[in-house]
Amino acid sequence: MRTLLFVLAKEVLDNFRDRRTLISALVMGPLFGPILFAFVINLSIERTLADVDETMELPVIGGEHAPNLIRYLQSRNLDVVTGPADRAAAVAGVKTGIFDVVVVIPEGFGEQLVDGIPARVEVITDQANTQAERDARRARSALRAYSQELGAIRLVARGVSPSVVQALNVDEVDVSTPSGRSGILLGMMSYFFIFALLMGGMYLAIDTTAGERERGSLEPLLSLPVTRDQLMLGKIAATCVFMALSLILSLCSFFIALKFMPFEELGMTPNFGPRVVIAAFFILAPFILLGASVMTLVASFTKSYKEAQTWLSIVLIAPTLPILIVSILALRPQLGFMFVPSLSQHLLLIDMVKNEPVNLLHVTISVASTLVIGALLTWICARLYRREGLLG
Amino acid sequence: MIAVRDIHKSFGSVQAVRGVSFEATDGKITGLLGPNGAGKSTTLRVLYTVMTPDRGDALIDGMNVVTDSLAARQRIGALPHGAGLYPHLSARENIAYYARLCGLDKNTIDDRVAGIVELLEIDDFADRHTRGFSHGQRTKVAIARALVHEPQNIILDEPSSGLDVMATRSLRRLILKLKDSGRCVLFSSHVMQEVVALCDDIVIIANGKVAINDSADGIRNRTGCDDLEDAFVKAIRLVEPA
Numbered sequence: 001m002r003t004l005l006f007v008l009a010k011e012v013l014d015n016f017r018d019r020r021t022l023i024s025a026l027v028m029g030p031l032f033g034p035i036l037f038a039f040v041i042n043l044s045i046e047r048t049l050a051d052v053d054e055t056m057e058l059p060v061i062g063g064e065h066a067p068n069l070i071r072y073l074q075s076r077n078l079d080v081v082t083g084p085a086d087r088a089a090a091v092a093g094v095k096t097g098i099f100d101v102v103v104v105i106p107e108g109f110g111e112q113l114v115d116g117i118p119a120r121v122e123v124i125t126d127q128a129n130t131q132a133e134r135d136a137r138r139a140r141s142a143l144r145a146y147s148q149e150l151g152a153i154r155l156v157a158r159g160v161s162p163s164v165v166q167a168l169n170v171d172e173v174d175v176s177t178p179s180g181r182s183g184i185l186l187g188m189m190s191y192f193f194i195f196a197l198l199m200g201g202m203y204l205a206i207d208t209t210a211g212e213r214e215r216g217s218l219e220p221l222l223s224l225p226v227t228r229d230q231l232m233l234g235k236i237a238a239t240c241v242f243m244a245l246s247l248i249l250s251l252c253s254f255f256i257a258l259k260f261m262p263f264e265e266l267g268m269t270p271n272f273g274p275r276v277v278i279a280a281f282f283i284l285a286p287f288i289l290l291g292a293s294v295m296t297l298v299a300s301f302t303k304s305y306k307e308a309q310t311w312l313s314i315v316l317i318a319p320t321l322p323i324l325i326v327s328i329l330a331l332r333p334q335l336g337f338m339f340v341p342s343l344s345q346h347l348l349l350i351d352m353v354k355n356e357p358v359n360l361l362h363v364t365i366s367v368a369s370t371l372v373i374g375a376l377l378t379w380i381c382a383r384l385y386r387r388e389g390l391l392g
Numbered sequence: 393m394i395a396v397r398d399i400h401k402s403f404g405s406v407q408a409v410r411g412v413s414f415e416a417t418d419g420k421i422t423g424l425l426g427p428n429g430a431g432k433s434t435t436l437r438v439l440y441t442v443m444t445p446d447r448g449d450a451l452i453d454g455m456n457v458v459t460d461s462l463a464a465r466q467r468i469g470a471l472p473h474g475a476g477l478y479p480h481l482s483a484r485e486n487i488a489y490y491a492r493l494c495g496l497d498k499n500t501i502d503d504r505v506a507g508i509v510e511l512l513e514i515d516d517f518a519d520r521h522t523r524g525f526s527h528g529q530r531t532k533v534a535i536a537r538a539l540v541h542e543p544q545n546i547i548l549d550e551p552s553s554g555l556d557v558m559a560t561r562s563l564r565r566l567i568l569k570l571k572d573s574g575r576c577v578l579f580s581s582h583v584m585q586e587v588v589a590l591c592d593d594i595v596i597i598a599n600g601k602v603a604i605n606d607s608a609d610g611i612r613n614r615t616g617c618d619d620l621e622d623a624f625v626k627a628i629r630l631v632e633p634a
Contacts, residue, residue, distance in 0.1 A: 006493055017480035388442060
């Protein structure tokens, strides 16, 4: 036990003096998340606001066939401009992205309208282009509104109430809370915590295994009168210390960053007060042992510092995988997921941020299973350290 | 006192050591001499217990390196070939770390570190981080680190390789001092002159086997060569390749 503490103390001191370890643990991990997050949130706020207010330019071909429609579109904050020469040019223009959307009014529009036949209007757009789709939606909804207005006037002229054609009155009641809505966006937050945590211990895990071997300091260390298990556990403990530090910093930086983000404008109120921050730490803490042992294990197999770096970058990404799969399939949290590390932490964290009651059984399973897997991997690391192939 | 008993060690199909036996006694310097790839390092690695032999074993003051390796290690100070230091720790911290791992208490550590720093004449750079150290400085610190727990048996794997004249001289002085204090010193080299200048006993190994185990004069007599280099070449021809 004393040996373990000596190794721990030495590794922590040693790595605190290493600028690279320090930057990745205390700066990169904890700041990367909030900065990326602030960027994404601001972008989405900008786009949401832009939707309603801004005047949008709408190229129209054949506007002279429908002067009333053009006036109507202009009243809907659409700035109608003369479009390309003909339909073919419009199609080509949308394809290449010169135009987001072009409205084509055919020559016979006026006659069709007079005859009471549904008058044909074309909206040319590229549905694969999300930016264009937003503009197309505005154009479509303006045209639909004009059509309804005109239809209603026709019914009234024939002595029929326009409500006759509206058989249903659909009223949607949205029960999502501002905290709940923020869950969608803040879902990616949990990965940033796990990323910061792993980042914090990455260089330590390399330094204490592949680095130590490359430097030639492993062999004299192993010839000392101490058991290899103790050396290994001390090194994993030191990696855990750095990971914990990185996690705490990351939680704090998010706590501060969220205060400066205009969530109200998106109709969100993330539940991320001091109490949630502390609870989040304890939910994520079991992942520290797992992360430290996985990274040490992977780094032990590599021949050099560089090789270890390559493999550990893969380990950095691995925890996203279960989160990604569940997000894409839109699966609801269930008991079975709680056995999967990273996924269970992610789901529990989302529940907390959404201000929903957290299932204590789920928490227990998540903590226990993550700890058990971490302990198992630590044991494997210790076994591996007994092999002489370790010397390379 | 180190007793090596019929050590065998293979790596895959390569037989690195094929039955090496010899003894290194207290108060004497024993040199392990041999060409590159003769099995010197592998033999020494078995002695400081980072490798397990396929067959045979060795006793360090009666402690078996295979079955009682922790007790054996307690009595060894080892300098592996190309031993590295921790670059972010000072020389003194590097030495103190090993002292702590060897189980010395705090007051003893301070005394020992101060003593060993003086003995190896590393005062000038003892408090600097070892990052920019020269090869000679690094070797000195690595030896100091290996000696800090005052082991009875000292194993040095090619300690003089890459050292300049001054550093080699001070290393020689140190090895003689250790001998005079009754320690058992075992070191490897591929330089005949160096071994002859220092050693009481010489073990020449080639192709993983002991060719001759004798004093310098004994080797001259047995090979019938007055010139040491000739004697060395003749001795290693005695062992057929694996």
